[in-house]
Amino acid sequence: MSKASLQFENVSFSYENGHEEKEILNTLSFDVQNGEFVSIIGPSGSGKSTIFKLITGLNQPANGEIFINETNYSNRLGKVGYMPQQDLLMPWRTIIENAALPLEIQGMKKREAYDKVRELLVEFGLNGVEHKYPSELSGGMKQRISFLRTVLSGSNVLLLDEPFSSLDAITRLSMQEWLLTQWQKLKLSILFITHDVDEALFLSDRIFVFTESPVRKFVEVNVPLERPREIRDIHTPAVIEVKEQLIEQLRMGSTQ
Amino acid sequence: MSKASLQFENVSFSYENGHEEKEILNTLSFDVQNGEFVSIIGPSGSGKSTIFKLITGLNQPANGEIFINETNYSNRLGKVGYMPQQDLLMPWRTIIENAALPLEIQGMKKREAYDKVRELLVEFGLNGVEHKYPSELSGGMKQRISFLRTVLSGSNVLLLDEPFSSLDAITRLSMQEWLLTQWQKLKLSILFITHDVDEALFLSDRIFVFTESPVRKFVEVNVPLERPREIRDIHTPAVIEVKEQLIEQLRMGSTQ
Amino acid sequence: GQGETEEATQQGGQVSDETAEGEKTGEVELVEMDIMLDWYPNAVHSYLYVAIENGYFEEEGIDLNIQFPANPTDPINLAAAGRVTLGITYQPDVVMARANQDVPVKSIAAIVRSPLNHIVIMEDSEIQSPKDLEGKQVGYPGIPLNESLIKTMVSSDGGDPDKVSMIDVGFELGSSIISERVDAVIGAYINHEVPVLRHKGYETRYFNPVDYGVPSFYELVIVTNDNTWDERQEDIAAFWRAATRGYEFMRDNSEEALAILFDNQDQANFPLIEDVEKESLEILLPKMESEVGFGSQARESWRETVDWMMEFELINEEPSLDDIFVNIVE
Amino acid sequence: MKRWNSYFAPFILIFSFFVSWQVVAMIIAMPFILPTPLQVIAKVWDLKDILFLVHLPATLMIIVTGLALSIILGVGLAVWMNLSKTAEKAFYPILVSSQTIPIIALAPIFVLWFGYSIWSKVAVTLLITFFPITVSTFDGLRSSSKELKELLLTMGASKRDIFFKLNVPTALPYFYSGLKVAVTLSVIGAAIGEWLGAQSGLGYFSRRMMTQFDGAGVFAPIVLLSAVGISLFLAVVVLEKITLKWRKSE
Amino acid sequence: MKRWNSYFAPFILIFSFFVSWQVVAMIIAMPFILPTPLQVIAKVWDLKDILFLVHLPATLMIIVTGLALSIILGVGLAVWMNLSKTAEKAFYPILVSSQTIPIIALAPIFVLWFGYSIWSKVAVTLLITFFPITVSTFDGLRSSSKELKELLLTMGASKRDIFFKLNVPTALPYFYSGLKVAVTLSVIGAAIGEWLGAQSGLGYFSRRMMTQFDGAGVFAPIVLLSAVGISLFLAVVVLEKITLKWRKSE
Numbered sequence A, B: 001m002s003k004a005s006l007q008f009e010n011v012s013f014s015y016e017n018g019h020e021e022k023e024i025l026n027t028l029s030f031d032v033q034n035g036e037f038v039s040i041i042g043p044s045g046s047g048k049s050t051i052f053k054l055i056t057g058l059n060q061p062a063n064g065e066i067f068i069n070e071t072n073y074s075n076r077l078g079k080v081g082y083m084p085q086q087d088l089l090m091p092w093r094t095i096i097e098n099a100a101l102p103l104e105i106q107g108m109k110k111r112e113a114y115d116k117v118r119e120l121l122v123e124f125g126l127n128g129v130e131h132k133y134p135s136e137l138s139g140g141m142k143q144r145i146s147f148l149r150t151v152l153s154g155s156n157v158l159l160l161d162e163p164f165s166s167l168d169a170i171t172r173l174s175m176q177e178w179l180l181t182q183w184q185k186l187k188l189s190i191l192f193i194t195h196d197v198d199e200a201l202f203l204s205d206r207i208f209v210f211t212e213s214p215v216r217k218f219v220e221v222n223v224p225l226e227r228p229r230e231i232r233d234i235h236t237p238a239v240i241e242v243k244e245q246l247i248e249q250l251r252m253g254s255t256q
Numbered sequence C: 001g002q003g004e005t006e007e008a009t010q011q012g013g014q015v016s017d018e019t020a021e022g023e024k025t026g027e028v029e030l031v032e033m034d035i036m037l038d039w040y041p042n043a044v045h046s047y048l049y050v051a052i053e054n055g056y057f058e059e060e061g062i063d064l065n066i067q068f069p070a071n072p073t074d075p076i077n078l079a080a081a082g083r084v085t086l087g088i089t090y091q092p093d094v095v096m097a098r099a100n101q102d103v104p105v106k107s108i109a110a111i112v113r114s115p116l117n118h119i120v121i122m123e124d125s126e127i128q129s130p131k132d133l134e135g136k137q138v139g140y141p142g143i144p145l146n147e148s149l150i151k152t153m154v155s156s157d158g159g160d161p162d163k164v165s166m167i168d169v170g171f172e173l174g175s176s177i178i179s180e181r182v183d184a185v186i187g188a189y190i191n192h193e194v195p196v197l198r199h200k201g202y203e204t205r206y207f208n209p210v211d212y213g214v215p216s217f218y219e220l221v222i223v224t225n226d227n228t229w230d231e232r233q234e235d236i237a238a239f240w241r242a243a244t245r246g247y248e249f250m251r252d253n254s255e256e257a258l259a260i261l262f263d264n265q266d267q268a269n270f271p272l273i274e275d276v277e278k279e280s281l282e283i284l285l286p287k288m289e290s291e292v293g294f295g296s297q298a299r300e301s302w303r304e305t306v307d308w309m310m311e312f313e314l315i316n317e318e319p320s321l322d323d324i325f326v327n328i329v330e
Numbered sequence D, E: 001m002k003r004w005n006s007y008f009a010p011f012i013l014i015f016s017f018f019v020s021w022q023v024v025a026m027i028i029a030m031p032f033i034l035p036t037p038l039q040v041i042a043k044v045w046d047l048k049d050i051l052f053l054v055h056l057p058a059t060l061m062i063i064v065t066g067l068a069l070s071i072i073l074g075v076g077l078a079v080w081m082n083l084s085k086t087a088e089k090a091f092y093p094i095l096v097s098s099q100t101i102p103i104i105a106l107a108p109i110f111v112l113w114f115g116y117s118i119w120s121k122v123a124v125t126l127l128i129t130f131f132p133i134t135v136s137t138f139d140g141l142r143s144s145s146k147e148l149k150e151l152l153l154t155m156g157a158s159k160r161d162i163f164f165k166l167n168v169p170t171a172l173p174y175f176y177s178g179l180k181v182a183v184t185l186s187v188i189g190a191a192i193g194e195w196l197g198a199q200s201g202l203g204y205f206s207r208r209m210m211t212q213f214d215g216a217g218v219f220a221p222i223v224l225l226s227a228v229g230i231s232l233f234l235a236v237v238v239l240e241k242i243t244l245k246w247r248k249s250e
């Protein structure tokens, strides 16, 4: 656990839009340890998704350095598993073809890839849809396919951008539990964006709360829970206290 | 309160997919009274969004009748305000142009429409983005634009499909409060799909819980709260009891 | 020119001997030669088909390959480029190519010795002579030669050529006159357009340029490249001997020659109308016959044509008559 | 009512097109300029042997070869221009100018290079057809979604992956659009090519008949050319339906 | 390095194209078939007065009129076919066949109808250019997102609204694709049109020079035609950039 899977060192970033510049991050530093589960919560538009785009290598920081598994890659593309906020399924591919995409890119044989996908489809309660096109699925189904696709990337670092926002409480819980099992089994490091404080509490070791814009520093909260957890653990007094504290911070942040 | 804004009478519906038929609704009946706020919760893929497509007139029931404001229109298109699950902004239109779309369709002058949009953008905490394109916005911002656009439809019946799923707790609360104010002021009838039981409890008069598939009947829950409400009201014992009951039903539904 | 002609004939004689030898052994390889026609095959080419069919070319050791042009200028261009050995084209074109652009072609024989290209008008037209064209529209196929023909004919008939409006009608000489979009056309041939139109039920009249001040230029000549001429004189002479035999046969047995033209080719490639070609050949034969010998060229004809072309500014400088033609006929 | 509309009405419309052609042609009464459809059909029947056994195969050969080359070169060039801004800037002007040169001016050059072989005709077909394919494919390749591209990149996709898994599927509808124009033009390309010197082929035969003022004879091979063009066009439409199956479910 | 690539390299490539033309033409040494670029430029200079003041305006007139009509008719037809399945089924075959008919066969008909006025040339230009516009626009109109269409419907949008607010923006990129092909073809259409009967125009002039075996004279007006084609093409590209501004930010 001493090694960092992910490190930001004084990272600054701005979007350029014609002549304007919009600063999103300003000398931000943090790290995610090997095997750690960290959530980010913060107001809409504060720059959470932007951090993911920086880690994946889609955007480049204006200043500062980003380390993945302690390496400062010149090209970070393909180093982590990334689930974007929109499901971004390819309309011309069937569900199974969409989900098998990362396996295909890694060069796996079609048949093998499809078998692997089919297995997961069953686990995710999605059997029978494999030959449908995305436009024939419900919103929550599409989101699960996108999640499934990310998990198949096989990377030890996963970046999940609101993966369960379109899921009902029960499906969501079963996906959360599934995720925790995999996380422990495969010793994954996960950075998880969510708007749901309960979800963050249930899943994470630490929670980063973004409050200012541009993001310079943030409040960090440790979740006072052992592993393995059950969903009802988040109703223990210690956790409820943390939760109220979190909500207070978010409120302060948004009225700043 | 005696008039029904929305009525389903023995409505059946199936998706046809090549030779297969997938039954979604089977002789379903319900109504939403004038000025009522009703939420639907249910598992992913159970047919919630499908009900909205039927009400708007995008799909036609195989059997049964649908009344809007007590009228069985032969063409229901344009009779209600509908916010789809995906934000569906037009990539070639700027934010203000996207939001002004329903006003344009109603034939309002551009200038007037833009003024109206600009007002709401400020209320929604989105000032300064009006001339950006959707691809330059964060997920939550896009969702708010889509919500804003629906509200501008000016209809007395609003169908909202997970309108706040990408919003952080604070922004979400302020949007919820804004929605309740408008609902009361304009005497709207609202049908609201959500996965968040707390949200449903805070907002609704009644909650429909979908548990079986195809949907034939459902559990209906009355929220034991007076108006006006505050968010902390949902932590009263009566409400917590209802909440636990709800979750139990959902769980039973999904293990059926 | 005279010396060249003799030389050519001598060498031609040698080729003939060799060929005769080859025929005895029966294994002599034929020399390939390409000729590009001035247009699609018709009566005027009968002598070539006769010579092929009757084996005259083979006897001279020649395998003749006939090609059709895409553009009227192709025979000169491609002969000059060495892509074909011989091309059939128009005398004024040879002058123009040689004089204006130094295109290295020379004429080796005259096939049709006077103009076929006439002004054609409808039978019931009010136009009685070229000067009546004043204020009328004349269609032509975009070749400046035709403008000069009109100018010469109208002014020699006492009219003002500037009052004639010329329209380049491209390929559509026949239909432009029939549909009465123009009042007359020039560039049409009395041995083709006129009989074809008659065949279709349209009677026409025509004016011969030679009657109105235009020198009697050679309508069709055979050209070759300067280099080809230097290198393959013997083959060309052999070709000419065979062609001449074909011509003589055609002159003496015109019915049979036409029959060969029709039989020799399948319908697919030769949608020719028999009546038309018969009439055509009747018009052609007198124009092909020469007292001096089939194909012979007269220096005066070239002189007159060049002078006339200079006068009407079709060319800016005179080409050397020694370069522009050679006589392979004695 | 709906069935009627979708099967019967178009038939009637096309039929009335032929009827009006017949009537107009009879009024004009200049069969060498505009023959009636009945005369044309009679002519096709008369000449069926040589048309179908001699000229049609010759022309088909040119069309097929020309189109195949055109697709290979057009798509290849579009891909190259998509990959390299330099290639785009260099080839686009040359490409555009190649289309603005009347073929008749190039005819002697083609003949000079290719002689009277099939290749001069194929070259004309190629020159005429490859431009729409190139432009459409290029535009299609450019129009792929930036979001999906980024997603693929984060999966460690190579340029090759992005090309085959994203750009190609996105460009396909555009490609078909261009191909539809190209197959239609290929017919006319072959016909023009045949004028550069041919001894067989539908275009050659038509022009030959023109010199005989035989209107029906001019249009008879053209009717076949049209039929070839329409068949090729329909083949593309069918191919489009099959390979873009996902579209119908949208 | 990047600047070099994007400005200098294409320039070099185009330059080397001209150099190789020059070299090839000098090797072939048949200026009546393939003149060198330098000879062509010299000819343009020689003839500048009559080329620019007489023939260029005449041809431009045809191109502009033809293109304008072509856009109006092509887009109109595409819209009609988009609105009515019947129209689509009826017109598509006629449309496709119209493209497979060698213009030379229709020339007499055009002349019969339009005489030797500008309209026969405009008709040829129209016939050549309206097909790519129609096909592309039609394909573009078809490819609009079903989801967005449904959303508009729920807002009570009329057919008109959907057309203008959804179909038109979606079809625009396709339309430009087709327009690029069309403007290029318009140049050649005008040139061919001029062969049907003209007294001025670049195509007419070029053909006239051909009969004089003046290779440079043939290519001089063609160079101008090309320049017109490229300018029109660039104009479309610029228009595309301006009206599809949202694309760059994607």
Ligand SMILES: Nc1ncnc2c1ncn2[C@@H]1O[C@H](COP(=O)(O)OP(=O)(O)OP(=O)(O)O)[C@@H](O)[C@H]1O
Residues within 6 Å of the ligand: A135, A136, A137, A138, A139, A140, A141, A166, A168, B015, B016, B017, B022, B024, B042, B043, B044, B045, B046, B047, B048, B049, B050, B051, B085
């Ligand atoms: N266009 C379509 N064609 C065929 N099947 C469809 C189509 N749209 C939805 N379905 C199917 O209908 C079922 C219900 O879909 P619907 O979108 O109504 O679910 P939902 O309750 O809104 O789910 P979620 O909470 O995930 O959005 C799903 O099984 C889905 O696969």
Ligand SMILES: Nc1ncnc2c1ncn2[C@@H]1O[C@H](COP(=O)(O)OP(=O)(O)OP(=O)(O)O)[C@@H](O)[C@H]1O
Residues within 6 Å of the ligand: A015, A016, A017, A022, A024, A043, A044, A045, A046, A047, A048, A049, A050, A051, A085, B135, B136, B137, B138, B139, B140, B141, B166, B168
């Ligand atoms: N491509 C872009 N170009 C310009 N500005 C952008 C772009 N993408 C995002 N932004 C801006 O950057 C800011 C942060 O966006 P980001 O997507 O990181 O927010 P977020 O924290 O993920 O919000 P949400 O919770 O709503 O998804 C927003 O103000 C947004 O408008």
Ligand SMILES: [Mg+2]
Residues within 6 Å of the ligand: A048, A049, A050, A085, A161, B138, B139, B140
């Ligand atoms: Mg985000």
Ligand SMILES: [Mg+2]
Residues within 6 Å of the ligand: A138, A139, A140, B048, B049, B050, B085, B161
């Ligand atoms: Mg849904």
